[in-house]
Amino acid sequence: MTKIRIAIQKSGRLNEDSLQILKDCGISIDNGKDQLKASSRNFPMEVFYLRNGDIPQYLRDGVVDIAIIGENVLIEKGEDISIAEKLGFSKCKVSLAVPKSVKYKSVHDFEGKRIATSYPNTVNNYLREKGVKAELHIINGSVEIAPNIGLADAICDIVSSGSTLFKNNLKEVEVMLTSEAVLAVSPKISEERKALLKRLQFRIQSVLRARK
Ligand code: PRP
Numbered sequence: 001m002t003k004i005r006i007a008i009q010k011s012g013r014l015n016e017d018s019l020q021i022l023k024d025c026g027i028s029i030d031n032g033k034d035q036l037k038a039s040s041r042n043f044p045m046e047v048f049y050l051r052n053g054d055i056p057q058y059l060r061d062g063v064v065d066i067a068i069i070g071e072n073v074l075i076e077k078g079e080d081i082s083i084a085e086k087l088g089f090s091k092c093k094v095s096l097a098v099p100k101s102v103k104y105k106s107v108h109d110f111e112g113k114r115i116a117t118s119y120p121n122t123v124n125n126y127l128r129e130k131g132v133k134a135e136l137h138i139i140n141g142s143v144e145i146a147p148n149i150g151l152a153d154a155i156c157d158i159v160s161s162g163s164t165l166f167k168n169n170l171k172e173v174e175v176m177l178t179s180e181a182v183l184a185v186s187p188k189i190s191e192e193r194k195a196l197l198k199r200l201q202f203r204i205q206s207v208l209r210a211r212k
C-alpha cells in the first residue's frame with residue numbers, strides 16, 4: 001500500500017505541535033521517541049523525524065512528500081518549495097537585534113557591521129533591498145551570545161517570546177519577516193500520494209476551523 005511520507009521536526013519547538021495536529025486529524029502514530037521513522041496505524045502515512053534545516057533538501061529530492069516546517073526555514077532554504085497550508089502555530093519573527101546600549105536609528109546603522117545569524121540568505125536579501133552591506137557570521141545556534149563574546153555587533157534570529165533577546169541584553173530593531181508552521185509539499189510528489197495529501201488537507205482544514 002502506498003503511504004505518504006511526512007517529515008516533521010525531530011526535536012525543537014515544532015515537534016510537539018506537529019504531532020498534535022496529526023493527532024487532532026485522527027492520525028495515530030506509533031512513536032518510539034528515539035525512532036527516526038514511524039508509521040501510522042490508521043492512515044497510510046510514514047513519519048520521518050528530521051533536523052529542521054535538512055527538511056527543504058529532503059522535499060526537493062522527493063525523499064519525503066510533505067513536511068511540517070517553519071515558513072522561515074523555507075524562506076531561508078527552500079524558496080522553490082510550495083506551501084499547501086498555513087497551520088497557525090509556532091508563530092515567530094525573524095529579526096535583527098543589537099545590544100540594548102546601542103542607539104539605533106535605522107537599518108543603515110548595519111552598514112559595515114558584523115551580524116551573527118543562522119539565516120544568511122534572509123539577512124542578505126533584506127539588507128540588499130535596503131542597500132546596506134554588512135559582514136555575516138554564520139552560526140547554527142545560541143546566536144544571541146555572539147555580541148556578548150565580541151564575535152559580532154548584532155544578530156539575526158528567530159524571536160518568539162523575546163526572552164532570549166532579553167536575557168542576552170539585546171533589543172529587536174528590525175523585523176524581517178513573520179512566520180508560522182506550514183505544510184510544505186515536495187515538487188516530486190506522485191499523483192497517488194497527491195490523493196493522500198488531499199485527504200490529509202481535508203482533515204487539517206477542519207481541525208483548523210475547529211481551533212478558531
Ligand atoms: C530559538 C531561536 C531563538 C529563540 C527565540 O533558539 O534561535 O534563540 O529560540 O525564542 P524566544 O524569543 O521565545 O526566546 P533555541 O532555543 O531553539 O536554541 P538554538 O538557537 O541554540 O537552536
Ligand code: MG
Pocket residue numbers: 141142143144157164
Ligand atoms: Mg536560539
